[in-house]
Amino acid sequence: MILLKSRATLPIVLELPSRTEVHRMTKKYILAAILLPVASVVWSQGDADLNHSAEKAKKMVQSARKAQSDPAAAKQDDKALLNSALSAQETDLIVMKDLLKDVPADERAEFLNNLTLSEGSLLSADLKALRKKLSDDQVTAIVAALAPKPGAKDKQAKSKPGRKLFLSSELLQGVPKPVADEFLLSMMIHDGRVVSADIGALRKSVSKKRLVEILDSLSEAEAQAPQRPGLKGWCGNGWCDDSICTSSNQEPLHCATKKDKTCWSTCR
Amino acid sequence: MLVHLPLAALFLVLLSACAGPEARTLAASARVIAAADKLPGDHRELDKASVDLRPAELTEARIRGFSSETISSLHSATETAAFYDPGAEDLVLLQARTMAEKIRRNGENKKDLRGMFMAYMGARMFDAARALRVRHPGMQFPSIPDEIDSASTAEPGGWSAYAISNDWKRAELKSLRLDRGVKVVMVILTGCPAAEAALEDLLGHTETSRTFRRDGLILTARFDAEGISLWKKHFAFDPMFIARKAADFPGLSFDDSPRFYFLRDGKIVSDFIGWDRTPGPTGGRARFLAEFKRLEGA
Numbered sequence: 001m002i003l004l005k006s007r008a009t010l011p012i013v014l015e016l017p018s019r020t021e022v023h024r025m026t027k028k029y030i031l032a033a034i035l036l037p038v039a040s041v042v043w044s045q046g047d048a049d050l051n052h053s054a055e056k057a058k059k060m061v062q063s064a065r066k067a068q069s070d071p072a073a074a075k076q077d078d079k080a081l082l083n084s085a086l087s088a089q090e091t092d093l094i095v096m097k098d099l100l101k102d103v104p105a106d107e108r109a110e111f112l113n114n115l116t117l118s119e120g121s122l123l124s125a126d127l128k129a130l131r132k133k134l135s136d137d138q139v140t141a142i143v144a145a146l147a148p149k150p151g152a153k154d155k156q157a158k159s160k161p162g163r164k165l166f167l168s169s170e171l172l173q174g175v176p177k178p179v180a181d182e183f184l185l186s187m188m189i190h191d192g193r194v195v196s197a198d199i200g201a202l203r204k205s206v207s208k209k210r211l212v213e214i215l216d217s218l219s220e221a222e223a224q225a226p227q228r229p230g231l232k233g234w235c236g237n238g239w240c241d242d243s244i245c246t247s248s249n250q251e252p253l254h255c256a257t258k259k260d261k262t263c264w265s266t267c268r
Numbered sequence: 269m270l271v272h273l274p275l276a277a278l279f280l281v282l283l284s285a286c287a288g289p290e291a292r293t294l295a296a297s298a299r300v301i302a303a304a305d306k307l308p309g310d311h312r313e314l315d316k317a318s319v320d321l322r323p324a325e326l327t328e329a330r331i332r333g334f335s336s337e338t339i340s341s342l343h344s345a346t347e348t349a350a351f352y353d354p355g356a357e358d359l360v361l362l363q364a365r366t367m368a369e370k371i372r373r374n375g376e377n378k379k380d381l382r383g384m385f386m387a388y389m390g391a392r393m394f395d396a397a398r399a400l401r402v403r404h405p406g407m408q409f410p411s412i413p414d415e416i417d418s419a420s421t422a423e424p425g426g427w428s429a430y431a432i433s434n435d436w437k438r439a440e441l442k443s444l445r446l447d448r449g450v451k452v453v454m455v456i457l458t459g460c461p462a463a464e465a466a467l468e469d470l471l472g473h474t475e476t477s478r479t480f481r482r483d484g485l486i487l488t489a490r491f492d493a494e495g496i497s498l499w500k501k502h503f504a505f506d507p508m509f510i511a512r513k514a515a516d517f518p519g520l521s522f523d524d525s526p527r528f529y530f531l532r533d534g535k536i537v538s539d540f541i542g543w544d545r546t547p548g549p550t551g552g553r554a555r556f557l558a559e560f561k562r563l564e565g566a
Contacts, residue, residue, distance in 0.1 A: 204379050208408055235459025235495065242351070243457050243525070246308055252542035252552070255460040256308035257523045259351050265461035268545070 092247055093195070094145050097185040103142075107133050109177075112184040113169040120220045120238070120266045121193050122146055123165060148192030171217055179205045188245055190253065193266035194218050195245035200260030215239045220265050238265040289330060294338050296320035297345035304348045308523055311352065318349040323362040331369050339373070342366050347383045354390030354489065355513045363387050364396075378407060385409045389491045392418070392512060411494045413439045418512070427534075428516045429487060429509035436497035441512060444485065447534030450563055452484040452556075453520065458495030460525035466543030466552060467503055467526070476553050479560055481505070489514055489522035528556065530563040537566045 100108045110129035115122055125146070130139045172180040179201045186198035197218075203211055219238025235241060244258035245267035255263040296317065303314035321342075331339065343366040350359040364387075367380050381404055388397035394416050401409050413432070417440045427444040446453065456463040467486075471477045485507040488496065496508050514522055519536045520529055529539045538559050543552035 204377075208378075235492075238461070240457060240459035240461065243460060244308065245462075246524075247542070248308065249541075251524075251540075252462070252544040254462040254542040255457050255525045257352070257457065258308055259304065259348055263460065263462075265464075268462045268465045 092190055092253070093245065094189045096187045096189065099142060099145055100185070102134075102138075103130060104133055108185075109181050112181065113167070113172075115168040115184075116165055117168060117171065117194070117218065118165045120218055120264055121148075122189065146189055146192060166217065171214060174206070174210070175202065175214075176205055190245065190266065193264075195253070195264055195267040197262055198260060199241075199262050203260070212236050215262060215264075218264060239263065289325065290334050290338050293321070293326065293334070293342055296322070297338075297341040300345040300349050301341075304352060307352065314349065314352055318353060318356070318359065321345060321349065321359070321362065323358040326362055326365070328365050328368075331365055334369075336373055339366055339369050343370055343380070347380075347387065350387045350390065351383075354387070355515055357391050357393070360387045360391045360393065376404075381407055382409065390489075392491070394418075410492065411436070412491075413437050413493045415439070417441060426516070428512040430491075430493075430512065431509055432493045432496045432500070434497060434500065436493040439493055439510070442509070444487075444509065446517075446531055449533065450483050451531045452480060452560065452563075453529040453531065454480075454484060454486045455520060455522055455525065455527040455529065456486055456488050457525035458488050458490055458492040458499065462543060463526040465545060467499075467505070469543065469545050469552060470556065471503055471505065473553055476556055479557070483560075485509065487511055487517070487520075487522075528559070530559050532563055532566050537563050 096112065100111070103111065107129040111125065111127075114126035114129070116124040125143070127139055127143070130142060134142075168184055169180075172183065175183070182201050183197055183199070186196075187194050188196035199211065199215070202214070206214070215236055216238065219236070240255060240263045242257065242259055242261065243255040243263040244261040245253055245263045246256045247253045248256075253267050255267060299317040299320065300314065303317045306313065323346075326342070331342070334342070343363065346359055346363040346366055350356060350363050353359065364384060367384050370377070370380060381400065385397055385400050388394070388400065389410070389412070394412065397409075397412060401407070401412070413436055415438045416430070417438070418430075419441070427446045428441055429444050430439040431442050432439050454463075454467070456467075469476075470480055486499070486505070487509050489511045491510050493510070496510060500506055500508050511517055511522065514520070521527065524541045526543055527539060527541045530537045540555060540559065544550060544555075545552060548554065
């Protein structure tokens with residue numbers, strides 16, 4: 001309407017469409033305006049999926065070829081993984097999810113459920129599951145990344161006589177499997193000790209009493225004083241809610257505000 | 269042909285502007301969660317995404333028209349946004365509205381109730397927190413002092429913080445007057461093991477202890493009165509406070525624990541995060557003394 005009215009005053013308009021033409025075009029534009037973005041999204045998503053699948057397939061073929069025809073090159077890949085895991089160790093904080101990202105889901109779950117823990121430390125791991133799918137170098141890289149660095153023991157709290165050891169699967173007994181797996185995958189390790197984990201899903205699926213029991217089990221025997229109320233407050237004995245262990249910008253390890261995470265007394 | 273382009277652009281603009289409030293809310297909620305996932309770190313992306321939630325527009329009636337999926341996303345987003353910006357009452361009220369709608373549809377969820385309690389405490393909406401506790405007597409909420417005096421003479425923006433009685437049953441608002449002379453503020457999350465280790469080291473050595481006991485104070489943004497009282501008792505250190513609002517302490521961040529701020533006449537001269545317990549020039553004590561010396565010379 002405005003266009004038609006302004007027809008006489010517009011100096012540059014060469015030929016404007018008639019009222020019915022505008023009406024017809026308007027319909028076309030509405031249709032185009034609706035269809036174009038939808039089409040582009042569908043197109044781009046399909047494209048991305050295709051590209052991703054193609055890339056993945058290409059990598060798999062390359063890797064298989066390499067392993068068959070060039071064992072030395074395949075070994076080189078293992079070395080690269082080992083180096084990347086060891087350099088991750090240099091940065092101090094290791095998230096299980098990142099460390100085990102190349103391990104198939106079943107083996108990863110089996111490995112995570114068979115970790116021996118005590119007073120916040122990782123004491124041993126069953127490597128059977130990892131060895132099913134990974135090379136010796138890859139397994140070594142994972143073990144090295146989870147091990148404490150020389151001298152780390154000095155920073156640990158003294159353990160009490162009769163120290164209790166437990167398997168991660170025992171620790172999370174009764175917790176739905178996806179939740180347990182998520183919790184174990186979110187564990188952050190520093191110098192062989194569990195310093196942080198995501199408790200969002202755990203909090204939803206177990207009682208508060210059970211949550212405190214699990215978190216207490218992962219804290220050091222000589223929990224940091226002062227003793228905390230646990231059930232009532234933000235923190236329990238040796239752990240603190242809604243915070244994460246971090247060392248961004250090369251600062252010493254410390255807790256930072258983070259929803260649904262927990263920071264253990266091993267974070268220091 | 270020339271005229272077609274502006275027409276098409278106009279329709280596209282109109283179309284995006286007319287995106288329903290539900291679709292917009294769902295998209296904004298996803299942005300909030302994605303931005304929060306990137307923390308700890310810079311809050312700007314989260315702050316921007318939180319504004320897009322438009323709490324004032326999401327009335328009870330409008331929320332009722334949303335699908336359960338949108339309600340759930342919006343509730344997670346508001347809970348998250350309010351957690352990271354505890355002073356934002358509008359977000360807390362939106363969280364309450366979405367929680368009420370969630371309860372109306374699906375019944376109560378303990379995690380949501382706890383989150384709501386924490387949000388009320390974060391926004392210092394103590395009456396609402398108490399009312400929630402009364403309505404859900406079977407729930408175990410974090411502790412709250414019996415008496416909270418927020419009506420003292422503390423000036424708005426004047427370094428206002430709550431002092432906690434030894435039995436943590438009473439909290440009283442005070443002005444910390446950080447604008448006078450030399451001060452060291454240690455920001456903590458109560459119960460943070462790294463902060464506990466730092467304080468133990470700091471107070472366990474004569475030189476640092478003397479300095480910190482004379483010019484230092486401990487500040488947290490979490491309203492954990494019981495935790496503060498335990499710390500006070502354990503470390504025999506009285507000047508520990510809970511900030512009324514983060515905005516009352518311009519320039520201070522309450523995210524990291526421990527974080528030391530060195531102030532002269534209310535201005536931050538320097539700060540550092542964390543505490544290295546190794547003795548020697550690279551350790552926390554050496555750094556603390558060096559920064560304090562710098563402060564005195566400033």
